[in-house]
Amino acid sequence: MPQFKPIKQSRVSEVVLGQLKEAILLGQFKSGQKLPSERELTEQFQVSRGVIREAIRVLEVTGFVVTRQGQAGGAYVTSLSFDHISSAFLDLFLANKISIPELAKVRHHIEPEIARLAARRITEEDGRRLREAQEAEFETPKDYSDRVLKHQRVHYLLAEMCGNHFFEAISKSMLNVTKEIVDAVEPDHKALHLSGEHAAIIEAVISGDEVLAAEAMRVHLDKFCRSLGKMEEVYRLKTRPREE
Amino acid sequence: MPQFKPIKQSRVSEVVLGQLKEAILLGQFKSGQKLPSERELTEQFQVSRGVIREAIRVLEVTGFVVTRQGQAGGAYVTSLSFDHISSAFLDLFLANKISIPELAKVRHHIEPEIARLAARRITEEDGRRLREAQEAEFETPKDYSDRVLKHQRVHYLLAEMCGNHFFEAISKSMLNVTKEIVDAVEPDHKALHLSGEHAAIIEAVISGDEVLAAEAMRVHLDKFCRSLGKMEEVYRLKTRPREE
């Protein structure tokens, strides 16, 4: 006996959203192309402008389009990036659903593998970018936030080089959350200077030695995650009172 | 010379969104509580209802609130779940930003570790649930989708038991994407019966043997990921034409 599927599509905006999303995924609107204007869409869908706007807003926060104002403005289809995964993870962290030790454990488990994969596929161009990032660590940063970014750059590059977009998304998300923490705590930890910490990793990756690269990353994270752990209390104090 | 930060917060709805989100994260609205009604918010913020509605819609798709209609309806704060991370990953997959081999590799690297952690913290109650899930695999499913769910149940439970919410979120996301694939392809692969496949893993986890649990998971995924790999072409054919 075939079960019936639950009928319930109240909310017109979700139907509109579904059709627009489907069209984008089907490639009927390619990256860079513009969706019809809100007014046009109201005519095509025969719904009010508010509905259209809600649907487009959702497409925007899920990363499918960006909107611009003015003539030649509108909703432009974009290539989905990993930023929205990152911000979803960040939300989870801000809502205290992920703790710093948990973050540290995951980084410790994943990033050595990423380093290993990067070492396996390293190219000359990649090597150049790594060395470049390493030198940038010693430049004087504009502010704390910039300094953290400079230090994360190597991890970021390795994530891109590992050749697995899933790993890349996860790693970038973790770096993003890490940055949130360090940014908040850093001013109290001025002493924390890690410039040059990545040298061993970079050399191992460039030399193509998978095992060594993973090991070097492991050693680095051992050290870093320890200091990350110490930030836990400071961070929670500085930010919000725990939800009951 | 201190740089000026780019001022640009046009879009009233984003300011409203920011304030509401902040209030929720600060615990000023606890989980289960209701935000003020749209009308009240228009008065407090002194903006139009469309703006309020857009902000609430975004809070909804990012998982901070659910909205209900009718008297006693409104936007209710919810505890952030991992569902939105999952759907963000699913979007990436649907947009061809993640391939099936990539997914397989990540599962292969993460789930043994999850099994290991689960084995380390196993409780009697957990063991009972695992055995329960295993028996359920042999029950006759209602449909293909239900069958996949039954088979994934063990992986799902282990993710919850591993004690790391980050791993949990990632693993559930991967399972979610996997389900999408298998659901689409399964009808062609009726022969694929995996009932009982998880026995070794479950026994190892329950016995608390970390090494064995990880190894059993590795063996299982070896096999499963091979068949997952074969689904790649079938899946892409069945679904959408690639966006070049």
Next chain:
DNA sequence: AACTATTTGTTCGTATGTATG
């Protein structure tokens, strides 16, 4: 440099649908 057309952003008033008591 000013004007114009286009498009999103925002507002208000009103009407309808839906769940609660």
Next chain:
DNA sequence: GCATACATACGAACAAATAGT
């Protein structure tokens, strides 16, 4: 069944931004 409180939807306007003339 009716009143209430709320979200949902519509439509017509005006404001603001931006590209082209």
